[in-house]
Amino acid sequence: MSVSGDAVSDGPHLETSGLSPAASLFHSLSDPTRLAILRHLSLGEHRVVELTKHLGLAQSTVSKHLACLRDCGLVDSRPQGRASMFSLTTRDELLDLLAAAERLLALTGDAVDLCPTYGATSREETQVR
Numbered sequence: 001m002s003v004s005g006d007a008v009s010d011g012p013h014l015e016t017s018g019l020s021p022a023a024s025l026f027h028s029l030s031d032p033t034r035l036a037i038l039r040h041l042s043l044g045e046h047r048v049v050e051l052t053k054h055l056g057l058a059q060s061t062v063s064k065h066l067a068c069l070r071d072c073g074l075v076d077s078r079p080q081g082r083a084s085m086f087s088l089t090t091r092d093e094l095l096d097l098l099a100a101a102e103r104l105l106a107l108t109g110d111a112v113d114l115c116p117t118y119g120a121t122s123r124e125e126t127q128v129r
Contacts, residue, residue: 029074030118033057034065035098040086041075042095045085 016114029035036055046054052062066086068073074094077084088094105112113119 025072028068028074031065032123033061034069037062037065037069038074038094038098041086042091043113045087047080047083047085049083051086 009015029038033055037051040051040054045097048059048062048066051057051066055062066075066077070077070086073089076089077086081083081110116122
């Protein structure tokens, strides 16, 4: 690896090497419904029916998002009777990450939500399709 000035010049691979898991983590957090589920689970364990009632969403929608969060290792479930109780796997670390995101958003204002590629308008257009 050679360094010229402040830039490292060994190709783009070095810049992105190892970042795939982080990108996947942020993608798993990129949906407002999943963030709402995580926020509610930060208060403690909940069954799907409780999350459905709290969020005002269909059971299938909540279950789909919980499956995604479980596949990503962010939530876990345990059986309780005929239901499953869902909880955060790493509550403190997730709350730290979300708090850091809130601090960053406070510093950048609405810029990220106004972004034409990833902002609110682009999400609305994606949902309409």
